[in-house]
Amino acid sequence: MSRVLPVDAAPLEVRCIRDYSAMKDLAGDWKRLHALTANATPWQSWEWFSSWWPAMGAPHQLCVVVVIEQGVAVLIMPLQIRRCRKLGLPARVLEPVGMPDEINRPQFALGECKVHHLAHAVAVLAGSGVGKEGAVPAWDILQIDEVVPDDSQLNALLYQVEVQGLQWRQFPLHACPYLDLNQEWTAYLASRGRRLAKNLKAGHRKLSKHGAVRLQIANTPEEIEESLVCYINLFTKSWKQSAGIAFAQTNNYGAYYRRFIGLLARQGRARVLLLECGGEPVAGAIAVMDGNTYYGAQIAHDQRFDHCSPGTLLEALELELLMGERSYEKYDFFGGAMNNKRRWADESIETMRLIAFNKGAIGRVLAGYYIKAKPILRRLVNRGPSPTGVNAPCDFKKS
Numbered sequence: 001m002s003r004v005l006p007v008d009a010a011p012l013e014v015r016c017i018r019d020y021s022a023m024k025d026l027a028g029d030w031k032r033l034h035a036l037t038a039n040a041t042p043w044q045s046w047e048w049f050s051s052w053w054p055a056m057g058a059p060h061q062l063c064v065v066v067v068i069e070q071g072v073a074v075l076i077m078p079l080q081i082r083r084c085r086k087l088g089l090p091a092r093v094l095e096p097v098g099m100p101d102e103i104n105r106p107q108f109a110l111g112e113c114k115v116h117h118l119a120h121a122v123a124v125l126a127g128s129g130v131g132k133e134g135a136v137p138a139w140d141i142l143q144i145d146e147v148v149p150d151d152s153q154l155n156a157l158l159y160q161v162e163v164q165g166l167q168w169r170q171f172p173l174h175a176c177p178y179l180d181l182n183q184e185w186t187a188y189l190a191s192r193g194r195r196l197a198k199n200l201k202a203g204h205r206k207l208s209k210h211g212a213v214r215l216q217i218a219n220t221p222e223e224i225e226e227s228l229v230c231y232i233n234l235f236t237k238s239w240k241q242s243a244g245i246a247f248a249q250t251n252n253y254g255a256y257y258r259r260f261i262g263l264l265a266r267q268g269r270a271r272v273l274l275l276e277c278g279g280e281p282v283a284g285a286i287a288v289m290d291g292n293t294y295y296g297a298q299i300a301h302d303q304r305f306d307h308c309s310p311g312t313l314l315e316a317l318e319l320e321l322l323m324g325e326r327s328y329e330k331y332d333f334f335g336g337a338m339n340n341k342r343r344w345a346d347e348s349i350e351t352m353r354l355i356a357f358n359k360g361a362i363g364r365v366l367a368g369y370y371i372k373a374k375p376i377l378r379r380l381v382n383r384g385p386s387p388t389g390v391n392a393p394c395d396f397k398k399s
Contacts, residue, residue, distance in 0.1 A: 012116070014120050016063060016065050017063075017064040018137065026064070029072075030046040030078075030110065031046045033073065033110040036110075037113075038113075039107060039148070041106075041290065041295075042288050043102065044110065048260055050259075052098055052260065055253070056252055059082070063079040065077035065121050067111075067117045069117070074112075075113065075117040078110065079095065081093065081094055081137050082099070087369055089365065089366070091141055093142075094141070094143070095143045099145060101245075103145060108153060108157050109153065113156060122161065126161075126165075140366065141366055142357075143353065144353070146174075146351040147354050158354075166356045167356065169355055169356075169371050171353060173352055173353040174336035175351070176336065176348055176349045176351055178346075183323055184323065185324065192343065196343060199312070200309075203308050203309040204313055206307060210305070211277045211278020211280070213276070214275075215274075215276075216274040218272040220265070224262070224270055227272035227284075228272055230284065231272060231274065231300070232247055232254055234274075234283070234300055235248070238301055239303050246300075264288060264289075269289045271287040272287075273287070275301075275310055275313060277305070282301060282305045283310035283313070283314040284299070284300055284301070285299040285314055285318060292328055292330060293329070295334050299315070
């Protein structure tokens with residue numbers, strides 16, 4: 001129960017928390033370590049985790065790994081185990097909490113990620129170390145989506161993965177677009193091309209035929225709570241409802257999002273925008289603010305007004321507002337570069353998918369396919385180069 005891993009320096013404990021009820025005592029440490037984490041986003045904050053897991057975590061096994069040094073938590077790995085089938089085999093996927101959909105370039109660990117802290121945690125995950133308060137649940141494949149190739153934490157993680165003798169592979173996933181908000185709206189819109197400006201004018205003209213067009217902005221907790229109800233109702237009239245995504249997944253999704261945005265609203269870090277026509281919402285957006293970054297977290301529109309492009313019009317009004325406010329430097333479009341995001345974005349962050357394989361039978365089978373067979377099949381089909389990063393030499397940093 002209280003066995004401690006052998007260490008080179010100060011004694012360390014590595015605990016694996018598998019029961020959410022035991023997480024409440026970790027809230028303060030989680031917030032502290034999240035604030036110390038380079039490139040962390042709100043989608044790994046305590047506010048997010050304590051909202052998402054109670055509502056959406058049920059199908060998964062919680063696996064939060066905590067490294068403790070001299071009685072103080074110094075590293076937290078917020079992980080889950082998701083069961084699925086890969087190559088027809090029942091696989092247990094170890095991944096950041098919220099994958100595959102509710103993530104935004106997640107970090108594998110929260111904290112300063114010092115080498116000896118990370119080494120102990122990865123040793124426990126790989127089964128060569130001993131954790132406290134419950135062993136790490138069995139897993140077959142580690143998967144992290146939207147990793148940034150030059151991220152220092154990624155290099156440190158891959159080094160420790162190799163130390164443990166685990167095979168790994170990474171390959172391109174998608175670009176995550178963003179926009180520099182330090183621009184003048186008129187010049188920026190002109191840079192997008194005449195067609196977009198023309199379409200915006202036409203959309204506004206068509207929408208105006210149905211009633212007065214007005215942008216409503218909710219900033220206070222009370223306003224946001226009321227506007228969220230309108231947004232969720234609007235969502236049921238969008239194409240996303242029939243596609244079964246976001247709020248259409250389950251009623252629990254609404255509970256998760258109301259709590260998450262509600263917590264951020266009390267910190268002045270959330271906003272809900274509603275585009276109204278004749279007093280009726282026709283498009284809505286939910287935003288999250290973090291430092292100098294503004295995240296476009298959700299957007300939906302009433303598909304009865306498709307011919308007016310209300311979603312595009314709302315995006316334009318939002319960007320014009322932000323460029324005028326000068327409160328934020330970057331607009332993060334949250335997720336992959338779909339067409340509706342590309343038309344606004346100036347730049348993007350290329351991301352990868354990292355997979356590593358445990359040493360059990362299923363892990364070995366999956367490693368054989370993804371590392372050996374799949375690259376050969378890809379070359380035969382596409383006659384192109386194989387994906388990079390298959391235990392490839394890279395500039396791993398030990399510190």
